[in-house]
Amino acid sequence: MHSSKYTDLALQKCINPECGREFSCARTLFKCPACGDLLDIWYNWDKIPVPDKLNEFAKRWANRNNPLDLSGVWRFRELLNFCQDRYKVTIGEGQTILQQNDTVAEYVDMQPGRLYLQYEGLNPSGSFKDNGMAAAFSHAMMVGAKSCACASTGNTSASVALYAHSCGLKCTVFIGSGRIAFGKLSQGMDYGAQTIQIRGDFDDCMRQVQAVCTKLGLYLLNSLNPFRLEGQKTIMYRIIEGLGWQAPDWIVVPGGNLGNSSAFGKAFYELKELGLIGQIPRLAIINAAGADTLNHLVNSKKLSWNGGRVNQTIIDQYYADLTARSFSPHTCASAIEIARPVNLKKCLRAIDVCNGVVRAVTDEEICDAKAIVGRYGLGCEPASAATIAGLKHLRAEGVIEADERVACVLTGHPLKDPNVTVDYHKQKQGQFSNPPVEAPNDLDEIIKLIE
Ligand SMILES: *Cc1c(COP(=O)(O)O)cnc(C)c1O
Ligand SMILES: [Zn+2]
Numbered sequence: 001m002h003s004s005k006y007t008d009l010a011l012q013k014c015i016n017p018e019c020g021r022e023f024s025c026a027r028t029l030f031k032c033p034a035c036g037d038l039l040d041i042w043y044n045w046d047k048i049p050v051p052d053k054l055n056e057f058a059k060r061w062a063n064r065n066n067p068l069d070l071s072g073v074w075r076f077r078e079l080l081n082f083c084q085d086r087y088k089v090t091i092g093e094g095q096t097i098l099q100q101n102d103t104v105a106e107y108v109d110m111q112p113g114r115l116y117l118q119y120e121g122l123n124p125s126g127s128f129k130d131n132g133m134a135a136a137f138s139h140a141m142m143v144g145a146k147s148c149a150c151a152s153t154g155n156t157s158a159s160v161a162l163y164a165h166s167c168g169l170k171c172t173v174f175i176g177s178g179r180i181a182f183g184k185l186s187q188g189m190d191y192g193a194q195t196i197q198i199r200g201d202f203d204d205c206m207r208q209v210q211a212v213c214t215k216l217g218l219y220l221l222n223s224l225n226p227f228r229l230e231g232q233k234t235i236m237y238r239i240i241e242g243l244g245w246q247a248p249d250w251i252v253v254p255g256g257n258l259g260n261s262s263a264f265g266k267a268f269y270e271l272k273e274l275g276l277i278g279q280i281p282r283l284a285i286i287n288a289a290g291a292d293t294l295n296h297l298v299n300s301k302k303l304s305w306n307g308g309r310v311n312q313t314i315i316d317q318y319y320a321d322l323t324a325r326s327f328s329p330h331t332c333a334s335a336i337e338i339a340r341p342v343n344l345k346k347c348l349r350a351i352d353v354c355n356g357v358v359r360a361v362t363d364e365e366i367c368d369a370k371a372i373v374g375r376y377g378l379g380c381e382p383a384s385a386a387t388i389a390g391l392k393h394l395r396a397e398g399v400i401e402a403d404e405r406v407a408c409v410l411t412g413h414p415l416k417d418p419n420v421t422v423d424y425h426k427q428k429q430g431q432f433s434n435p436p437v438e439a440p441n442d443l444d445e446i447i448k449l450i451e
Pocket of ligand 1 (some may be wrong): 127129155156255256257258259260261335336381383384411
């Protein structure tokens with residue numbers, strides 16, 4: 001009875017148009033059992049009471065003692081209607097700020113009043129991942145999961161660990177032996193997750209966690225999980241909300257495993273289909289130069305969605321080449337240090353839907369941009385600042401105009417990765433380094449330094 005109700009409103013569907021098989025949301029799958037491609041959540045919109053206008057969601061602000069109305073994810077529940085309210089999980093995620101920032105606008109050569117920073121560091125675990133976890137853990141509760149796992153460059157493990165203990169699920173997180181920011185590692189341990197550090201990089205962890213989840217029946221919380229991406233759509237709804245229910249001209253987002261960019265493309269596609277927005281914003285996805293698979297495949301190899309018939313040979317050849325070279329990605333933006341992004345195909349679809357562009361930026365550009373966001377905004381972690389560095393490129397190229405309305409997604413909190421920040425300032429690495437000044441223990445000398 002209940003399960004038939006879910007399948008009625010939402011189902012899981014293979015993104016490969018040559019397969020397109022459909023599965024009930026009562027199942028825990030993560031990949032199409034028939035062809036191995038990614039899965040999407042599809043809705044029976046005719047049966048879902050979606051408001052006629054987006055601004056009707058604003059009414060829920062008046063009812064913030066209902067946890068589902070307070071949640072920046074579930075406030076938009078009709079747009080991710082895959083489970084009943086009694087399974088829905090929230091710990092107050094999505095209380096984020098869309099900050100108009102004219103000083104950062106000046107840094108990237110944009111006109112005042114046109115640049116907005118969507119600060120996702122305000123989430124309970126300090127990154128946007130919590131939006132996805134609220135949705136994915138709701139699905140986990142709905143299917144009766146008892147234990148869960150994820151591979152992580154850091155923020156996923158922090159978020160999973162927090163939601164797992166809130167829901168009473170046993171939790172194991174896999175991290176690589178390479179770089180993991182200390183803020184993130186500390187959270188997973190503090191929130192009580194079992195942490196397994198694998199000798200290998202993120203891509204190795206990702207492979208192992210999928211095998212482990214299949215073997216032991218653990219609930220997988222990486223962005224392969226299509227329910228997670230449903231939660232991440234709400235970041236776009238909140239940007240639109242922050243702009244008085246109007247869509248911006250551009251969204252700029254860092255690209256790691258490409259879950260966010262995929263979710264944003266789906267969000268805008270659905271809003272357009274539902275007649276809730278006029279025009280779909282363009283999407284700019286920013287890689288780090290040391291982990292630039294998407295940038296390379298899209299700009300050099302001209303890989304595209306191609307109506308769902310993605311040229312897999314190009315991808316396979318590129319990955320074989322990475323393997324032959326024993327390539328490991330390398331960037332100070334550890335959250336996007338990923339060479340084999342699991343959501344690549346969905347991201348290509350998002351680029352198609354949003355007329356998207358891809359760029360790569362150096363670590364130096366990332367660190368300078370991060371310092372600017374720190375000095376004039378609310379601060380962010382390195383991966384988040386790739387958006388500002390990428391926007392600067394796109395302005396210089398004239399791809400984005402100075403008077404277009406742009407929203408950059410600042411994905412994580414500045415305290416996630418204090419080492420990068422301290423190194424930048426102390427070692428005077430960049431244009432905006434602000435190192436501590438040494439002083440003798442003497443009042444006159446100290447006063448001289450301040451005057
Ligand atoms: C996970 C993460 C990213 C990468 O997002 P994807 O959806 O994997 O592309 C970027 N920034 C931060 C802070 C993250 O935690
Ligand atoms: Zn399939």
